[in-house]
Amino acid sequence: MDFVGAYSGANLSFLFESLLETLKMAGLAIILSLIFGIILGVLRFARIPVITQIVAIIVDILRNLPLVLIIMVSYFGLRDFGIQLDVFSAAILALTIFEAAMISEIVRSGLNSISKGQMEAARSSGLSYTQALRHIILPQGLRRMVPPTVSQCIALLKDTSLTIAIGATELMYAARVVYASQTSYMVPTLILVALIYFVINYSLSILSRRLEAKQI
Amino acid sequence: MDFARVWAYSDMIIEGLQVTMLASVIALLASLFFGTLVAVMRISPFKSLNWLGSAYVEFFRNIPLLLIILSVFFIFTPKGWIAGTIGLTIYTTAFIAEAIRAGIQSIPKGQMEAARSTGLTYGQAMILIILPQAIKVVIPPLGNQFLNLVKNSSLLAMVAGGDLMYQADLISSITFKTMDTYVFIAGFYLILTIPLSFLVKYLEKRFALSG
């Protein structure tokens, strides 16, 4: 184990540059998964014939697959259908598909947790189904969804490390490049990278707890 | 899709399936044990144990599983599947500890006080009175953790763990049928995970009704 060599200025700056790439990837994927997750979740909650069932099946399949596998398929597999994504887009696509499925479950159960009486009351006061959903159910549901959604975002940030399987140039990949130059750098690099992920994710989880505390 | 080409390597797939199932079950049992331990530490009246438990949970929940598995493998150098199973256990313990802590804390404080006043020690009261009740609340999230374990076991592939994903990597590099291989292997993961997810839903409903 060579800590001094592994933590050279060049290696550190190389790792931190790729951290920006990780954050960019995670940020984009989080935004997209939130959008699609909410849509899919609402579709499942709304009980629209056929559509809800189809969405349920797709979401259940995606949620039950290992993310690495989804990453491999979205990068290599789509080729067979003439869709060629570069590594970064394929990574974003795979993360979005998987995390949106997870978030849709959070949204669905969040909405389900609002009592049926609320919807009935809203409807009887003259609101349409859509209006009731938008003004009464969604705002309450969203509040309950915040903590699990933040956990999911942390999971997503951690999951970006799996895109190394297709060689996306994020933090984990940079770690591998550093220890490829000298295998005695391996353990020091793994430790440093673990600390970087920890600092970011732990800050996020503290932030989420603060938010929760404020709401109550 | 040419699944016949992939199924020609059926013995590898079946071996991978066994490793995936074995690693998941061992990691589940081990993380249940350690998770309960850490959860009890977190709510124990001793400050230092408290802190230790929290530190464990916060640290391992917030770093990627891949890093844990690689570190276990390259620091302690066991066989790949053992490193993978230990890594899975370290990671899942943190999540299970959280679930169990929440379960224990959902039991009213009066229960512990009542148990203590009948002459039980803290440890006895925890094991005999509190934990059995907490299990009801904890079972649905535990089911989810097991589901995650099965999916996460795919990271064994990164340390030559011999699991399903590892076999998929090998088969796709032999056949060059990347899409066919991964889609076919996806089917095997679904065979394992879909029944589990129905079980989780069933448990959620059942315990929600009784609770």
Place this chain on the structure above:
Amino acid sequence: MKVSTFLKRAILPVTAAFMLAGCGSSDSASGSKENVLEKIEEEKVITWGVKNDTRLFGLMNTETNEVEGFDIDLARALTKEMFGEDTEVKLKEVTSKTRIQLLNGSDIDAIIATMTITDERKKEVDFSDVYFDAGQSLLVKKGSDITGVDSLGGKTVLAVKGSTSAINIREKAPEAEVLEFENYAEAFTALKQGNGDALTTDDSILYGMADEDPSFELVGGQFTEEPYGIAIKKGNEDFVEKVNEALKALKDSGEYDEIKDKWIKAN
């Protein structure tokens, strides 16, 4: 009816945004049908797929943020020979596991990444003439009782996913247990830490490892021939021919030997 208006409002803009994003990204990867040679000459850019984790052939230097090695220098020399000074060289990282898929489905024009010419691979890609004669060998801890491929019975041999050596070793030493890792750095660390008794791949790569840690040595000589070729997308015979001509010119002028001597000393 009312639900559907709500959905329309919510979904349409998002779907549109995503589709636009999707189009944007797929633009950057070019189609596989077009002629690679024409594309390079027109855009004045050539993208080589190279390794970045393989000592001596293609290794990322974090000081300079550039990949360095025999494959890289040869790629640059070939580019200059084929297209002159003003064609830009772009390098993209590939791994043994991903390189064929990458060549066939991304903007990589040619792969020069310690890649052995095999009949199986010829079904997927075209190859140039041989640019380097490697052979598979074994790397062991000095003092090991392994003397060659015949003494591997009951031993654990480490290899890298997607490499020919992983497939070869199963044939040559069926009694050995083979473990495949993601890349050479991880396989070599596993060997150092005792997860296996030997590491097998091309001797040219093994020399790089023995160079990094002298307590390891090569044993048993070359037990396969691993002629390295430059891989090119199928259907580009004109490009293959141009590469071959350039390769021959570099060999004739002595530039090839210069590059080889710079990186490969042990051979």
